[in-house]
Amino acid sequence: MDTSAKNQISGSTVQLKLDSQEQEPLIPENGHSAFNDPAFINNRNSPVHRWTPWIAGYSSDFVRHALNKYLIEPGVVLDPFAGVGTTLVDSFLLGHNSYGFEINPYAAFVSRVKAGAYKVSTDSLNSEMQSLRIFLNTAMQPGYKVKSKPPKGFKTRFEFYSPKILKKVLIIHDFINQIQNENVRDIFRLAFASTMVKYSNYSYEPSLGARVSSGKKNFDDFPVDQAIMTKLTEIVEDIAWLQKNMPSMDVPQISIINDSFFNYSKHLAPESINLILTSPPYLNNYHYIRNTRPQMYWLDFVKEPKDTKPLENFNFGNYWQTVREKENISLNFSLPDSNLADQLELLRNKNQEKGIYGGNGWANYAASYFNDCYRFSIGIKYLLKKDGVALVVLGNSILQGIMIPTDRYFGEIAESVGLELVQIDVPRRTRVGNSIIQSNVRVGKTESRNQLYESVVELKKL
Numbered sequence: 001m002d003t004s005a006k007n008q009i010s011g012s013t014v015q016l017k018l019d020s021q022e023q024e025p026l027i028p029e030n031g032h033s034a035f036n037d038p039a040f041i042n043n044r045n046s047p048v049h050r051w052t053p054w055i056a057g058y059s060s061d062f063v064r065h066a067l068n069k070y071l072i073e074p075g076v077v078l079d080p081f082a083g084v085g086t087t088l089v090d091s092f093l094l095g096h097n098s099y100g101f102e103i104n105p106y107a108a109f110v111s112r113v114k115a116g117a118y119k120v121s122t123d124s125l126n127s128e129m130q131s132l133r134i135f136l137n138t139a140m141q142p143g144y145k146v147k148s149k150p151p152k153g154f155k156t157r158f159e160f161y162s163p164k165i166l167k168k169v170l171i172i173h174d175f176i177n178q179i180q181n182e183n184v185r186d187i188f189r190l191a192f193a194s195t196m197v198k199y200s201n202y203s204y205e206p207s208l209g210a211r212v213s214s215g216k217k218n219f220d221d222f223p224v225d226q227a228i229m230t231k232l233t234e235i236v237e238d239i240a241w242l243q244k245n246m247p248s249m250d251v252p253q254i255s256i257i258n259d260s261f262f263n264y265s266k267h268l269a270p271e272s273i274n275l276i277l278t279s280p281p282y283l284n285n286y287h288y289i290r291n292t293r294p295q296m297y298w299l300d301f302v303k304e305p306k307d308t309k310p311l312e313n314f315n316f317g318n319y320w321q322t323v324r325e326k327e328n329i330s331l332n333f334s335l336p337d338s339n340l341a342d343q344l345e346l347l348r349n350k351n352q353e354k355g356i357y358g359g360n361g362w363a364n365y366a367a368s369y370f371n372d373c374y375r376f377s378i379g380i381k382y383l384l385k386k387d388g389v390a391l392v393v394l395g396n397s398i399l400q401g402i403m404i405p406t407d408r409y410f411g412e413i414a415e416s417v418g419l420e421l422v423q424i425d426v427p428r429r430t431r432v433g434n435s436i437i438q439s440n441v442r443v444g445k446t447e448s449r450n451q452l453y454e455s456v457v458e459l460k461k462l
Ligand SMILES: C[S@@+](CC[C@H](N)C(=O)[O-])C[C@H]1O[C@@H](n2cnc3c(N)ncnc32)[C@H](O)[C@@H]1O
Pocket: 040, 054, 056, 057, 058, 059, 080, 081, 082, 083, 084, 085, 086, 087, 101, 102, 103, 104, 107, 259, 260, 261, 262, 278, 279, 280, 281, 282, 288, 314, 315, 316
């Protein structure tokens, strides 16, 4: 099993002292932020948002604050990189129609289930949970013949589930597969998918890796049924909450498009959006596809490794693994007043002796990332109505010891396509703890960790 981003990044030497004179200003000195903290950790206790952990999600507080600030009447909101639907759920609750693009079929599934949850009867869910309890009383006894099978194409370096746990998981699948009501079945599938790693021999650290590799003990057995029942109870509670708290008239629409945002013109009309609220993948090579392999295979969204390739290739910015061996990927747009091209050159020339692990591979990755920032900016301009606003949450990066202020470069790129850069705001001055790039600088000293921040880039369509 590949532990993806964590190992790949730490495989490249990150120097503790940041190179280079041209790094100012590392963190804009605004001292006071106009936005609430975007960290996803705050979602862990919010109804609906708490259903599925998503390492790179952002917070409902941030989204609600932004919606209230920019939309004084019902509008149309777009999240081009919707993840597990934070923007969409809050837009719904505050009375706005919304669209979300999401390339990862598992994340798109979670968003879709959340979007339709208000229509599901809590009585039906409670009665299906009761049926599950009764079913388990018999099925957990010796002599029960399990029908379900683990997904054939899902291979891991270490055993994913112990034999005892695997049997329990398959028994629960036997139950889920016979649920007639599709919406109820999807909620059970979601309850399984969002707990399934918890009782496996893998964990998120923050990339998915074997428990033993991070010093944790494997599980011989686990109360799988309890974990799923607890999740289902939480979901039923939240659906009741949702039904009470949703707008009672003119129920807003949520449309989830399981496609790459870059196909936006196939799905949406020009100048059709009032507010874009999003957090694209950061320049940290966090591998959404590898990290959700268990859910994608077990929920049958992919069957074999070749099914995940197109997802990787269309991912915003690509992945370092897909571009590191290419000779020279450069910027395919020009930005005459910026030092971006010079920074990439500096990066390209670092640690050349390390071959694909040296600067060239990372410069290819960064160039692909900024090429997609350019395409993204054109998409924003195409889709926003006049005076419409885009708020883009981004984190800076340190690649091979070189600080890359993605927010500043993204702002410059957006201006170059004719958007107004209103401001770059920094609601999080340090990304530590749950930060997904922390693995990148894990070996670093506090001073280098403090260089990581999160920004909101505010753009306006003129
Ligand atoms: C930072 S996460 C967004 C999390 C989201 N704000 C939330 O709270 O759940 C970025 C998302 O972009 C998705 N993504 C990457 N490339 C994409 C593309 N080309 N089109 C649409 N989605 C993409 C990833 O799968 C990932 O879910």
